Amino acid sequence: MTKVVAVLEPGYADYATERALLAEHGVEVVAVPESEAAAPALARLDPVAVLLRERPFGAGEIAAAPGLRGVVRYGVGVDNIDLAAAREAGIYVANVPDYGAEHEVSDHAVALYLAVNRRIPARDAEVRSGGWGVGQAAMIPGRRAAVLGLVGYGRIARAAAAKFRALGFVRVLAHDPGVPDAELRREGVTPADPDTICREADVISLHAPLVAGTHHIIDARRIALMKPTTILVNVARGGLVDEPALAAALAEGRIFGAGIDVFEDEPPAPAANPLFEAPNTVLTDHGAWYSEASVERLQTLAAQEVARVLAGQPPENWVNRWPTR
Template sequence: MDNTTPKTVAILEPGYASYLTERTVLADQAVTLVPVTMDADAVPALQKLDPVALLVRERDVTAALLAACPNLKLVVRYGVGVDNIDLDAATKRSIYVANVPDYGAEIEVSEHALALYLAVQRRVVLRDQQLRAGGWGIGQAATIPSRENAVLGLIGCGRIGLETARKFRVFGFDKVMAFDPFLNPDTAKAANVDLVDLETLCKTADVINLHAPLTPQTHHIVDAAHIALMKPTTILVNVARGGLLDEAALAQALHEGRLFGAGIDVFEQEPVAPDNPLLTAPNTTLSDHTAWYSERSVKVLQQNAAYEVRRVLQGNAPLNWVNPWPGADTQKQRLEKSS
């Protein structure tokens, strides 16, 4: 692609403090970065801009949005999951879709998972509220189970899951089990992680962390039936995708005392709906899809996303290409040889 012809890269629903990182990476590509707010119909704006690439965070990239961009070459997701992008529609038009799986967020996400667990386990948020309201001597007002020789269960065990397991072991979790059909048994063995079926994990684990991608197969993978298998002392932590979890079933179990607590960073509808039942569930610590965030991770994420745009503008396939179509291997090999 000619790097002297002016081109537009649209940033859908911009949310970062600055886009200097992207502009620096693309400085020699005759690119104009244009933020497109999504509080109204974005189709007219995209039709006017006719971008060659889209950079997107959580916004849904539908077939209609793609159709509004006749010269579109690439959609890059700031992050790992691409469940908000119509992959079929993109593939039919030979539009590359890429993600950014390697911005080091396994550090931040695993820390956040641990923080949510500790907040729930030690009832930190509740104790803070009670103390500010004038309470004292409230430490034994509600039970706190011991986690000595506890078992950590991971639903999904990629880089984030493995890093989470490492950190939880420091807090006394001497056994880690995982349900992940894609985890190599040798990798699991090297990490001292036992591969088990989902039912066994739900029945056995004292703390269950969700680290799986959201796909049609994993939607509500933790449903009412699986929650019913869990022990009343179990803590459930979700720092992956809200759609993995039946939120109504979880809230009901918490209200009925069938689970000890939950730490939730992601929701099926975001921003979270005011009537979401988890907002009123007992011993539940919530955050606003922020597990991935640190100043470092944001910079690396924006930089790596911009480099995917740069690769395509230079005539290569993206490095992290998630929707290869027939005949794509040759193009990918060409990229690998040129990198």
């Protein structure tokens, strides 16, 4: 009987890359339609490995697939996967942190900032409806000698910092418990706690993983510390931000604007998410990572992790580690 590698939540044009790389292992790559519930599909297929993006994968899905040996996340964040349940079942979980999208994501962070700061969507809409001179009708703060605040300081944040500096930002503050202060200072970055970043930064760009300690790290209290000219950019995880608190601050003019690529619930429901009605807010569809090149590399590296598991090896980017001899 042919073994199966299941793709949950298929979202790419095709899976020829995965099929080619896994052919020598004698497996069939099966894309499960998003309309099909995960657990019944897994029970039907009993895959040896699963590839997935944002779809939740917990104890129920693990129990439905007794032959499962590995789960690989297309991308970096693994907050949608029950790592402890997988560890208990002896199932490897891996991510793909190095598929080269730091350039795409940092570009997107800067693009969101510029669109919000220059009010590009609103001005475009005004011009298309016959308006003119909209730059005089709405406040656009100058950004000379501006301060950038980064929450998280990995590869994407580093790339973003370089691009913001090129725009004239003269000072960079960063908070990342995993990066020593001495390393930050060597790169010309000032270590700062989140409160200080919220008080001092003109633009705050989020690049942290979503874990217990970062859930709603930008909450109502910290939003209240921000300046009326502050812009918040989130290209990391929606759960980093208290969305109703952010929407309220935007509606009341307590901060200038926000550029949001990620949401706490995805896809977001416009009627239920107050950010859809918030002024000077630019929203995109969790696509900051995307380019044709990044997709090809992501699919390749994810398939290679599955191949390692099928060959009896631990994955290179094994995230739910247990002791090995």
